[in-house]
Amino acid sequence: MLIRLGFEIAYRFVQPTPMMVMLDVHGSRSHDVVASLPLGTLPAVPLRQYRDGFGNTCTRLTAPAGLLMLTADAIVRDSGLPDRQQPEAMQVPVEALPDDTLLFLRGSRYCETDALMQYAWDRFGHVEAGWARVQAICDHVHGAIAFGYAHADATRGALRALEEGRGVCRDFAHAAIALCRCLNIPARYCTGYLGDIGVPPMDAPMDFSAWFEVWLDGDWYAFDARHNVPRIGRVLIARGRDAADVAISSTFGPNTLEHFRVWTDETADPVLSGEREAVRLALAG
Missing domain, CATH: 3.10.620.30 (C8orf32 fold)
Known part of the structure; x- marks a missing residue:
C-alpha cells in the first residue's frame, strides 16, 4: 500500500526568530519512502539537521520577519496491515x-x-x-x-x-x-x-x-x-518521553500560526505532482 503524506504550515514573525522543527519521517521508516519533496521553506532559508538523543531528525533554522511557510510531501510504502497484536506478550520484570x-x-x-x-x-x-x-x-x-x-x-x-x-x-x-x-x-x-x-x-x-x-x-x-x-498506516515522525520531547516546532520568539494543513491518504500513484510548488507560488503572490 502507498500513502501520500505531507504538510503546509505557515507562521508570521515580527522579527528574525530561531526555530527547531521535527517534521521529517522517522529514520526507521526512511527505507519506505518511495518519493519525496523534503522539508522546504518559503522564503528559502538555510536548514541544518541533527539527531537528538532519541534518534529523531531535528531541523534548525532562523525564520525571517514576516510569513514563513514550511512544506513537505512524500509517498511512503506501508504493509497495509493493522497494528501488530500479541495478546500473549508478558511484562518484563x-x-x-x-x-x-x-x-x-x-x-x-x-x-x-x-x-x-x-x-x-x-x-x-x-x-x-x-x-x-x-x-x-x-x-x-x-x-x-x-x-x-x-x-x-x-x-x-x-x-x-x-x-x-x-x-x-x-x-x-x-x-x-x-x-x-x-x-x-x-x-x-x-x-x-x-x-x-x-x-x-x-x-x-x-x-x-x-x-x-x-x-x-x-x-x-x-x-x-x-x-x-x-x-x-501509522507513519512515525518522532519518539520521546512525552510531547515535550517531540514538539513539531519550537520557536524562540513571538509568532502567529496562520496556516496549518496535513494530509495522509492512501494513493495508487507513486509519483508526486507539483501541487506543493503551486501552493508555495500562491502564497508568495
Whole structure:
C-alpha cells in the first residue's frame, strides 16, 4: 500500500526568530519512502539537521520577519496491515529490562507518575501483567477522556486529562503512558501521521497524531488509547518521553500560526505532482 503524506504550515514573525522543527519521517521508516519533496521553506532559508538523543531528525533554522511557510510531501510504502497484536506478550520484570528502556519508566513533564501511582495500582494492579494490563489501561483511558479539538491545552498533563475527562490525542497518550509507567511497564510517546485508512473518514481536518509504545516480551508494541482499535498506516515522525520531547516546532520568539494543513491518504500513484510548488507560488503572490 502507498500513502501520500505531507504538510503546509505557515507562521508570521515580527522579527528574525530561531526555530527547531521535527517534521521529517522517522529514520526507521526512511527505507519506505518511495518519493519525496523534503522539508522546504518559503522564503528559502538555510536548514541544518541533527539527531537528538532519541534518534529523531531535528531541523534548525532562523525564520525571517514576516510569513514563513514550511512544506513537505512524500509517498511512503506501508504493509497495509493493522497494528501488530500479541495478546500473549508478558511484562518484563524491572530487573531484566534493557538499560535503554529504563528512561521510559520515569515520570516526565506531562506524565506525572508520582501523582497517579495509587490511581494506577488501585485500578489495574489486579489485571494480569502484560498485554492484558496495557489493554485494560487503554480501555480505561478511552472511556475516561472525551476527545475534542477544542479541548487542546498545551499545559495539560496526564493527571489533569483524567480529572477533567477531556483532551486531544496527546492527552490520551500521556494518560496511558503515565499509568503504564506506574505499573513498571516502559512506555514512550510517539507522534506521526495516521490517516483515515481502513476506517470511516472523520468529518474533521487532518492533523498529526499521537500514540504510544510499550516494551513487552523483548519488543516495542504500538497502542492507541484514543482510537482503541488496531489501525492501518501509522507513519512515525518522532519518539520521546512525552510531547515535550517531540514538539513539531519550537520557536524562540513571538509568532502567529496562520496556516496549518496535513494530509495522509492512501494513493495508487507513486509519483508526486507539483501541487506543493503551486501552493508555495500562491502564497508568495
